[in-house]
Amino acid sequence: MSLPNSVPVSWFLVLAALLFAIGVAGALTRRNGIGIFLSIELMLNAANVALVGYSRLLGERTGQIMVLFVMAVAAAEAAVGLGLFIAVYRQRRTIDVNRLNLMRW
Amino acid sequence: METAIFLIFAALALGSALMVVTHKSPVYATMSLVVTLFSLAVMFVLLGAPFIGALQVLVYAGAIVVLFLFVLMLLNISKEEHQQEGQTVHRWVALLGAGAFVGLVVPLLYRATQPRNAGALTEQFVSIREFARDLFTRYLLQFEIVGLLLLVAVVAATVVARKPPAAPSGAPGADSPVSEVEP
Numbered sequence: 001m002s003l004p005n006s007v008p009v010s011w012f013l014v015l016a017a018l019l020f021a022i023g024v025a026g027a028l029t030r031r032n033g034i035g036i037f038l039s040i041e042l043m044l045n046a047a048n049v050a051l052v053g054y055s056r057l058l059g060e061r062t063g064q065i066m067v068l069f070v071m072a073v074a075a076a077e078a079a080v081g082l083g084l085f086i087a088v089y090r091q092r093r094t095i096d097v098n099r100l101n102l103m104r105w
Numbered sequence: 106m107e108t109a110i111f112l113i114f115a116a117l118a119l120g121s122a123l124m125v126v127t128h129k130s131p132v133y134a135t136m137s138l139v140v141t142l143f144s145l146a147v148m149f150v151l152l153g154a155p156f157i158g159a160l161q162v163l164v165y166a167g168a169i170v171v172l173f174l175f176v177l178m179l180l181n182i183s184k185e186e187h188q189q190e191g192q193t194v195h196r197w198v199a200l201l202g203a204g205a206f207v208g209l210v211v212p213l214l215y216r217a218t219q220p221r222n223a224g225a226l227t228e229q230f231v232s233i234r235e236f237a238r239d240l241f242t243r244y245l246l247q248f249e250i251v252g253l254l255l256l257v258a259v260v261a262a263t264v265v266a267r268k269p270p271a272a273p274s275g276a277p278g279a280d281s282p283v284s285e286v287e288p
Binding site for chain 1: 118131160195207247265
């Protein structure tokens with residue numbers, strides 16, 4: 001049951017930062033709506049890793065419970081967002097965000 | 106041993122995350138996201154949160170990714186995103202932003218954790234019983250709010266994604282006042 005803590009927590013935090021950066025780059029460069037959503041999920045997961053890492057570091061379980069809430073919010077966000085994409089696709093036959101400029105100006 | 110596991114799965118997570126971001130086909134990108142999520146589940150177990158790891162597999166890899174795949178299947182956009190050039194400046198700016206983020210945050214995180222070291226994992230920290238006790242006592246209100254949020258999200262998703270009622274013929278079956286949008 002007891003794991004020796006041979007891996008420093010800071011490594012996990014660095015991993016979280018790298019994953020978040022990859023997610024940011026993806027959200028900025030993807031043009032497919034679904035791709036942007038995947039990048040956002042990546043960023044949420046990076047935040048989760050950081051939360052659990054600090055929870056481990058501080059010996060406090062609040063971070064883990066926060067991760068539970070983040071997961072629920074991510075599920076809600078994915079459901080609503082994908083529903084929006086379906087509605088948009090029905091009208092415009094595309095979800096390429098460069099061509100969805102109806103509400104831009 | 107833990108270091109080896111960490112390095113293997115960290116490399117796997119980063120590599121598949123790059124696949125998520127760069128792969129042209131959304132289906133392959135989603136499948137790479139599954140690999141990332143599984144690797145992160147391993148990370149959670151290494152950090153002494155096995156319950157969160159299990160939830161990661163069940164909720165993320167099991168439910169959310171399936172939702173993504175379903176929508177991809179419904180919309181049939183597996184061969185979208187034909188690259189037009191002129192996007193390169195955009196791409197470099199995004200890379201620069203991400204690089205700047207890493208450059209700013211990594212030293213910060215490293216310094217924030219440097220003096221302290223995590224204590225040994227205790228039975229009490231890992232136990233799901235204590236987790237549930239915290240969740241249903243200290244955080245009960247937040248838990249209920251999240252439940253309400255999920256309910257609202259489900260209702261909103263069904264309302265938004267529903268086929269709009271046939272407007273031109275004034276179909277008698279169309280009883281919904283929402284989204285009477287004329288295309």
